[in-house]
Amino acid sequence: MSGRRNSEMMKRLPMMVHSINKKSRGRKTSVFSEVVVCCTQTKMSRLAFCIFLTSTVTIVSTQYVPPYTEECRTGMYPPQGPTFKGAVTWYTVDLDLPPSKRWAALMSEKKDEIASMIKVIKDLADAFVPSGKLIEFVDSILPLIVDTLPYPFNEELKGIAAGSGVPLGEVTLFNLFYEVFTVCTSVVAEDSDGNLIHGRNLDFGLFMGWDMKNKSWMITEKLKPLVVNIDFRRSNHTVFKSTGFAGYVGMLTGMRPHSFSLTINERFSMDGGYIGIIEWLLHHRDAMWMGFLTRTVLENSTSYEEARSMLSQTKLLAPAYFILGGNQTGQGCLITRARTQSLKPLELNLKQGRWYLLQTNYDHWKEPLFLDNRRTPGMKCMNQTLQPNISFKTLYDVLSTKPVLNKLTTYTTLMEVSKGKLESFVRDCPNPCMPW
Structure with missing residues (x-):
């Protein structure tokens, strides 16, 4: 065409x-x-x-509804009611342990849930390729990729496979999914006292098994029991905190207390994650997996400026949006990434009235796709909130308003860097609710 x-x-x-x-x-x-x-x-x-x-x-x-929106929610925090499925449990990962041993305790507890989720993925794959050849490929070829991945992630994946009993190829597939299937809403905002509040809805599972009876995404529902908060520690001290899925070694949502907070959203592009993965398979391996990059930034960067530099300049396998918040007034930015460069970065600017940044999955200088406009309702609610009122409470209200909250939403996370505070909640979107 x-x-x-x-x-x-x-x-x-x-x-x-x-x-x-x-x-x-x-x-x-x-x-x-x-x-x-x-x-x-x-x-x-x-x-x-x-x-x-x-x-x-x-x-x-x-x-049987048009694109479903509603008036901005209020009074949703502390979380309660039908949109709240439970608080997220905390676990510890000891970075002083050998990589293959770091996830053993968590895998022991979550292995049944991981196996259940992997089964749904295999069933969906078999529906597309009934011969079973696709799963045969996953189990025979993907394990060969693991040794090409950077340390310590390759060893951590082997440890997860051993601890969960899930074949290494399927664990690898689970981790690759996040390079291409994450659809989200992220907000970083500055209150009247100069404190940064960072929140996000993690939406996952688009076009991956729509359940006609329950009006839900199969993968999304299987992921909710896997949502975990993790305190990554070294020498018995917290290095960073994150919210993610048991079995995934990259980071989609995290915070280095008193330094910076970070979320990642997928960026739809023809030069997408599939291209980068294919290049990796063809031995072109000078780019970074985006989940590994965010994990590396959270683990090793010690300042907002250092994190911003790494996220802006590192070559990536997949395009992405990085939403970064700091610990001082004005330290908030949206980094729109092509695989090899940063495009039109946007920062908080109180003098211009830009006290918050809200990012979904479309470039900030373009209109969002009409079928997936979470940006306009989200910004409407942020503008109604007003800067003097921004807090965990009011940001949770924004993230609880449909279609910002939708059938893909697995969890909501709220972070305040200056206090080292991270809270996460498993979500649900009762009908009527947009599928994305």
Whole structure:
């Protein structure tokens, strides 16, 4: 498809989805035929677009609601009610131990949950490739990749496989997922006293097994029991804290107390994580896995400035957004990363009225995709909150407002660097709720 025709298609997409959804109200069986007609009439040459449109219309039609938004939530903190599934448990990882031993205690406790989640992934893979060849590839080829990964992550993955009883190839696959499937909302804000508050919703599992009966994502629901808070310690002192998933050695959400806080969001790009992974397999290994980079930054950087420099300059396997908060007024930035460079960095600027930065999964200088506009509702709620009122309480309210909270949301994390404070909560999004 030419660039011009592709642009015209994207302009027509909102009308197409609206028309299909309207026609199919009360007749779910007609959805697929309507999509086929749309794809045929537009002479589309990109199968991926038709797959995306089919998935979108199918899921939206099962919800029987338009893109669902609501008034900004209030009074949600302390967490309670149907959107709250429980506080996240704390564990300790001793960095003085050999890498293969660091995760043993956690794996002993979470091995059944990891096995359950891996089974769902295998079932989804078998649905796409019924011969079982895909899982055979995972179990035979992916273990060979582990030794090419940087130390200590390669040894930690081997330890996780040994401790959980899950084959090494499947543990590796679990870790690779986060390079390409993370969809999130992150906010860093400065209160009137100059303190930085950093929050995020971690959304994961897009297009990975939609449960028509329960109106939920299978992988998302299997990940929720794996959410853990981890205190990484060396010489019996905290180095950094994080919220993540048991079995994953990279970092998506973390804080180095009294220094900086960090979250990562996926950046959709044609030069995406798949390209970087393929290059790695072809022995082009001068780039960094983004989860390993954030872990390295949290473990080794001692200041906001050092962290910002590493996140801005390191070559990556996948494009990403890094949202960084510091411990002094004005220390907050959004780093938009291509694989080899930083693009249009954005920083807090109180003189210009920019007391917060809110990032989803679209470049800040572009409009978000109309099917996935969490930015506008999120900014509306932040603007209503006002800087003098920003706190854990009010930021949790923002992150609890649909569609910022959605069917993909696994957990919400709140961090305050100056106090070394990190709180995380497993979430749920009762119907009606957007699938993403």
